[in-house]
Amino acid sequence: MDEPQIYERLTEIFKDVFDEDSIHVTPELTANDVAGWDSLTHVRLIVTVQKAFKIKFTTSEVTKMAKVDDLVRLIKVRA
Amino acid sequence: MNSLYAELQWLPRAPQDFAQRLKAIGVSEEPLGLELQSLASHALDLNQLTKLAQTIDRSRAAGVSLQPLTPFRLAVLSNSTTDLVNPALIATAARHGIALEIIQPAYDQVAQEALTPNSKVNTSRPDAVLFSLDYRALPLKLSIGNPDAAAATVQGAIGFLLALRDGIKANSNAICIFQSFAPPVETLFGSYDRVLLGTLRSLIDGINHELAAFARTSGDIVLDVAGIAETVGLADWHDPQLWNLGKFAFADQFIPLYADHVARILAAIRGKSRKVLILDLDNTVWGGVIGDDGVEGIKVAQGDPTGEAHLAVQRLALQLRERGVVLAVSSKNTDEIARLPFEKHPEMLLKLSHIAVFQANWNDKATNIQAIADELSLGLDAMVFLDDNPAERGLVRQMLPQVAVPELPDEVALYARTLAAGGYYEAVSFTSEDLNRAGLYRDNASRADLQRQVGGVVAYLKSLDMTITFMPFDATGRARIVQLINKSNQFNLTTRRYTEPEISALENDAGIFTLQVRLSDIFGDNGMISVVICRPAGPDGWEIDTWLMSCRVLGRKVEQMVLREILAHAHAAGVTKLIGTYRATDRNELVVDHYAKLGFTELTAEQSGLTRWQMIVDGADPEHAPMTVISTGFAGVGRSIE
Secondary structure (H helix, E strand, O other), X not given: OOHHHHHHHXXXXXXXXXXXXXXXXXXXXXXXXXXXXXXXHHHHHHHHHXXXXXXXXXXXXXXXXXXXXXXXXXXXXXX | OOHHHHOOOOOOEOOOOHHHHHHHOOOOOOOOHHHHHXXXXXXXXHHHHHHHHHHHHHHHHOOOOOOOOEXXXXXXXXXXXXXXXXXXXXXXXXXXXXXXXEEOOOOOOHHHHHHOOOOHHHHOOOOEEEEEOXXXXXXXXXXXXXXXXXXXXXXXXXXXXXXXXXXXXXHOOOEEEEEOOOOOOOOOOOOHHHHOOOOHHHHHHHHHHHHHHHHHXXXXXXXXXXXXXXXXXXXXXXXXXXXXXXXXXXXXXXXXXXXXXXXXXXXXXXXXXXXXXXXXXXXXXXXXXXXXHHHHHOEOOOOOHHHHHHHHHHHHHHHHHHOOOEEEEEEEOOHHHHHHHHHHOOOOOOOXXXXXXXXXXXXXXXHHHHHHHHHHOOOHHHEEEEOOOHHHHHHHHHXXXXXXXXOXXXXXXXXXXXXXXXXXXXXXXXXXXXXXXXXXXXXXXXXXXXXXXXXXXHHHHHHOOEEEXXXXXXXXXXXXXXXXXXXXXXXXXXXXXXXXXXXXXXXOOOOOEEEEEXXXXXXXXXXXXXXEEEEEEOOOEEEEEEEEEOHHHOOOOHHHHHHHHHHHHHHHOOOOEEEEEEOOOOOOHHHOOHHHHHOOEEEEEOOOOOEEEEEEOOOOOOOOOOEEEEEOOOOOOOEEEO
């Protein structure tokens, strides 16, 4: 799966998880930039991404994830 | 992984525009309960449930009435993170007719909250407290191979749970809902863990056993989480990574299932469990179509895989009846024919005496189900309707949204399991009255009056988005045409059988008019559903030699559309009159009035039951049903009209 496709799919997922249609998913986006992106919503985001891309992140990958770019790079390798 | 449970496959899929429909629910003067319940009654994933819960919370905060949902205040005490579960509970409760409000104290404050009189939970006066605890909450000390220490550990765990209960009972007197404990998958010895006292598996077995024994006498409620986890698989249920990351007691994929089980219990506490199972017959209670296949032809015997699958449905229905669920039948059939298997087939488990209300007729099923509810003096929200046919399920869901209509998979072997998985008859107690109930209803009920029609059938037909396709006989359709001609008994005006060579000969006979008819709708392609053969009768007439139709599409106004097609071709051929014949057999009473209903004039009636009818082509204009018409392959130009 190439990067534009991943971003397209991630945008749908972010809209769904954060219930916010205007969200714009960019590589540098972090939890600080999105209202409601707390630790619990982070887990909900991660499980939704895992389900959508049929992949599983390791514990250290989940805890080290700082911005969207980290997420995309992992998806690129796995999906 | 088996997806029946995790994906709530007994529920219809969520509509594409689910999110938009949620957003459209604004602040309203009207109570929102029914709309929220209808949205909740789909198989929703965690994100959809979360959004629905936000809508419910928002509506409640704005002071909008959630009627007719029944209010329920539930305190959740847990040793795990329930922040993702709670919204799912609120949304799922709406599915079961409950407007749920959750009281949630700080994380992992179970004992403090239960035991302190002025705690958040005790002062907020909940209707019930859910002890959403997993094995990690218990004071469990491995005591391998030491029976005394093992017994003490089990008693210690039970003592802990009872202390929590006593605290709640003394301080707020709420109903207490405990959970059985799902054992972890990791063993120390392997199989021997089950045998040896003091292993984790053995301890948890003991605790679950003691907890159930206590609840049996105390009246407290047990949510069987161990049973749910075993059903979906312990290895999938327990996700160590999610526990470490966020203290989730079980895998997120099962949150919708867990929430449904909690909501069933709350609904049962409020007396909202369903009470009636309404069964379709053909291809649900038995395999095949009784009107076509006869008592000898239907599949309902041991030794036949399809028959055994249908017997499993019967067995489950019978067992439900024994625990107090009332059974009824709604079938599109002639009454006497539908009763034959019950009376004559030796392997039928269900007997007529088990059925409180037996509705076999040709009305639409929504009308029949309303009649059953009236006859039993029970609400539609007490009904579950089991039918293999997606079109019938769709009609009942659309016209009677209060009736629960489980989705059924293609695999007939899974019918019984899917019905059971829906949890429609959840109970929190069992009394001797339950044992007798089914019989009581049977005594009181007689055959219901069916004349009253539930409105809106035309609107429903329109929503089916049907396309009807007319073609003359051809080589491609030949095998199916021959099959229909030799198999159809009920909707068959003359029951004339023809061989394949005979049909083949008709394909190239310019003097004979033939029709093969196909129908598709939003549920898919029904394939070829009707066959017509017309022969010349006199200089300017057509005799309808054969007219048959699959009963699957009864009530769709297909007959009217077929007649319109015949008339169009007759007109083009210079034919001025159509002659129809009804030849009575012991199977085709269904169509005794076929020609009368279509506006033909009766010519003759013989002793044998044979009647002859005529329609003048010029000026004939049978009812136009809402479907797209495609007419193709006929001599001359193909046409397509709306």
